[in-house]
Amino acid sequence: MTKETKHNPSILENNGLPEFERDYFCDARPEQSRPLAKYIEKFLNWARANSLWLLGFGTGCGAVELRPLMTARYDMYRYGIAPRPTPRQSSVFIIGGYASVKTTKRIIRSYEQMQQPKFVIALGSCPINGGMYWDSYNTINRIDHYIPVDVYIAGCMPRPESIIAGFDLLKKLIKEGQAEGANKYIENLDWYKANQKKIIKDWNMPDYNW
């Protein structure tokens, strides 16, 4: 991954929007968030790790594997995991397998609307290297070019058990303070935006959604 230190001025002027809509959206760069003092942050991270609200946005086949998690057999609630219907309140975004360009656009919008700190789990082969849809004209090959990903789960699709294992790893990362994907995203915003704009041809949305 290349890290650009100089900011690209061409983004964040909401150029993709029609003139009359630009005023509705902020065009200031998002700011990185700083962790608090060591022990307080550690305590908060413990709380974050045990209260994972995931965004109920089934982006691919993986959506179907999330349903069993809610059932009595797996009962994800006992791990502090609960689905939320809105990105505003969610802290975990699960990329449920393949993402078409059209979906990717929505994924980016939803991801940006989540409040920091936020975490991403990529489910299955497709987000890693294209999976079954590796040669499709309309499906991206690797999600980490568009949003930062914390945990990958191999499988096509992974069983619910694997997803629980993925959450376990995510919890570990959060507790260790390593799940700083949101900051990474803001730090490399120009790179991510360039990648996103390469595939999303009709950029009729704000450059960054708060």
Add this chain to the structure above:
Amino acid sequence: MADILRTALYLFISVFVILNYGLLLNGLVRKIVARAHGRVGPPIWQPWLDILKTYAKRSAISHGVMFFLGPIFRLAGGLGTYLFIPAIYGSVMFANLSFSGDLLLVMYFIFFGQLGMALGAGEGGHPNSAIAVGRGLSQMTSFELPFALSVIALAIQYHSLSITEIVAAQQGGILNWTIFTNPLATFAGLFALLGMNMHSPFDIVLAPQEVPIGPPTEMQSSFLGILQTNRAIFLSAKLVLFMNLYLGGATNIFAMMLKTFMLYMLSVVVGVSFPRFRTEQSIRFFLGVPTLLGLAAVIIFML
């Protein structure tokens, strides 16, 4: 001056206790509901974790002044409701700000929060919020009727609008409780409580599969944290109010916990068993049997 400070300290302790009691009640009920689903359920301290996590979010966005005020109004509604109810009869610490006309004020506060929330949610601009607010207000208006009738019947029965006096009138034995002296008003009130608690079948406001989460769709971070705080306080406040009105109040904290828990379980038992009503079904329901019960209660005591 010392009086004011002491009252403030007592209020603070009272609110702190009732907040944690509300969260405990939440955690306990989640566990019970999970068991009814055949699940293990989240740990009992999950509500604390959730609320902590929400407050610990590093970023938050506002959609304007009303969006900011929405949760504040909501919390004010919850706090207001609680602060004017004597939580434990005879206790100085938990007498709160109870005064002779408090029942009317409390009834106002119960609905004040909802209205404030409606304004805040509207400012967020999310369509789901607007739909849910519309549903919520319609349902509120309809369960308001049996509740108001029930309260009127009580006021007539006890010749008072002071909650403390109503509680006092019920002392001296289980048969003095309103539930036995005025069962019609009690049932009308309890039906209203079901609607107020927004459990199934009256959860059209939150309706997880329809308007995903309803009014707080756009609420996040500390805004949501305030709402979660309020939810715990407001829930307990409602239960304490109903306990005072119908179950003879409580003379100590354990009696209060037991009675409010039983009251809450009423909502939970019904909620787990029944599927959701649609808005018009809900309204039709409240304007039916509960309203008739309330009317009957009022008429009987008028005579």
Add this chain to the structure above:
Amino acid sequence: MSLKDILSPFYVWKRAFEKPYTTANPLTDRPGAPRYRGFHDNDMEKCIGCGTCADICQNAAIDMVPVEGIQTSKEDSGLRPKIDYGRCCWCALCVDICTTNSLNMTREYTWVDTDPDKFRILAGAQENFWTGKETGYKLGEGYKLLDHDRITMPMVDPKEGIKSFIELVKGYSKEQAIKEADRCVQCGLCIATCPAHMDIPNYIKAIREDNIPEAVRILYETNPMSATCGRICTHRCEEVCSIGVNGDPIAIRWLKRYIIDQVDRKEIAKILRNEFKPNGKKVAVIGAGPAGLSAAYYLTTVGYSVTIFETNEKAGGMVRYGIPEYRMPYEQLDKDIDAILDMGVELKTGVEIGVTESFDDIYKNYDAVFLSVGLQDSYSLSITGEHLPGVIPGIQLLDDVTKGQIPDLGKKVIVIGGGNTAMDAARTARRLAANVTILYRRREEDMPADQEEIEEAKREGVKFITRAIPVHIDLGENKKIILHWNKAEMLDQGPGKRPKPVLIVGEAYTEAVDTVISAIGQSPIYKLLPEEIGSQIKFKREKVITDKYGQTSLPKIFAGGDIVNDIADAISAIADGHRAAQGIDLYLSKQVKVK
């Protein structure tokens, strides 16, 4: 609405008093089903790196990569599948198609990581968390994607076969050939083993697509004698066939024969349409065997004018005079030779170098000389009595039969030796109505002859006596000769060495027979080379030493065929001829000694 409608929903609460359905620890309490398709496992020993798994993968998830510690050999490409779990969709087609059944799937299905570049693994070679775990999915019983059974080649009945020299193998029909070609997985392992490195997968593909002209073109790229090789090739390619690991190898030889049987001599010329400009240089080829013919063909295609000198009446060398007609019908051999001659190669037969033509003249008049005289002499048995009448060399018998001089072998014949010549001699003797016994000093599995030759010989009634060493030969009564032989036992010579037969004292036998045919090997005769030239060429154990292009120590002389290579079969000779043609071209166009 009845009271029951209101009360019955509360029944759901009974579950609150039951045990929850929740699995306590889903990560350990719920292993995959016995046939679960988890991560791959590959048996490094069984895998031959044929790459069929990579070919069938719809997601391009499998890379074939070299693995440390695995050598590339003729049976093993040295490559192993590396699976990208960013692509794999667990369809298990790779497991189903695996030619060796080395690729399986474990029951492990959980792999979480923070680094997306880690999800690529050499199953079975890289240590990972599922190494040594229980196997889940493997190819099911009675279920196969590969066709393991060869299409049976129609043959003449052995009982009929021994009555004449009629060709035994009838050849595939179009349907049979396409069906047989269909079994091929196009891995290409066979190419390395074939001495001529023929493009086997592609001509099989051309058969499957019923594109015979394309197939013929591919054949002639590396082998101008396909009608011959399609019949008598030693087909080492079939020994390394990946389908052969678990089933019958593809009948590569018969498919080659099928291609060339579909076209006649004129069509071959039309298909090849060689357009070349004569470059004015002349090359002499001595010996019109497979090596000489092949060299002549490839030299001609690049513009040399080639003259072949042959002692015998007809071209073909050992293929004509050393292989009986029931295996190698002469008209098929003629078809190959004629196609080569059609190119403009000059053939001089009946030329005996040193007698009718001087080697020195040839050496002076031509720009280069290709020597492919073959092995004409038989090894002697080195026992007393081997020069008695009635003891004849195997190649002489075959030579005589080809030339129409049918010898009288009598009723009882013993053939000594275990190679293809021994089999040919024995079966030829069977066709001359003799009772034939083959005597071989080692065990049957040590015989250098092709397995199918041995089997066919047995089917035709040839008896086998193994671990029998001839001791000496006496003259008996009634023109009979008596062969004395002794039973031997195999003495282990340590690992990696061939066991040695040693006489067992006291187990001596005698046999009275009419003819003894010795077929224990052949050796070359270099008497055609003049002294001064012969002394400049280096030899090692009677074989000419050449570089990889067939060039001898004398730059102008190239050599190939049985006098050079140790395998001494037709296809090696053809490959030698091709290489020498390239060498001669390099040598003559650059006038340098190629190395």
Add this chain to the structure above:
Amino acid sequence: MKEIIQRLKQQFTISNVNQQRVDLTFLSVKKEQAVSLISYLRDFEKFSHLVFLTAVDRVEDIQFQLTYMLHNYNTHQDLGIRVLIDREKAEMASIHHLWKQAGTYQRELKEMFGIDFPGSPRVDESFILEGWDNIPPMRRDFDTKKYSEETYFPRPGRESHDPESYMKSKLYPEGDA
């Protein structure tokens, strides 16, 4: 079904009638007559359900083949109407006035094959491929694998060897036949 075909033959020029199953028949009709034929089938032969409308790119013949699949609920008969249209100037009369949902199919065909249906509602708006700027992806001259590799960042670090050429490099390198 035979009677229907007979009746059709009286009014329209139909060809290639092929009854694939008892309840499935295909027929071909000229581009100009297609809409009136479909209209007739809907109104008079009770083929009231448009099952699908799809296209096949016959790039070798420079043609698109449209298939209108109709269903009759009374007799449970399926009837496929095949229409060949020019590939260079791909245009077809719309049938959205017969079935409203045909508009969606036509939007999709416009996007995926570049077949125009003048007058069809929202036919020029993008449907699934928002902002697509290449040749329509379902056309057979579009190389989807190449496009994917150029556009979607395949993960680097992979290399594979062909057993055949690898063995050649190891066992009999350079120059040998």
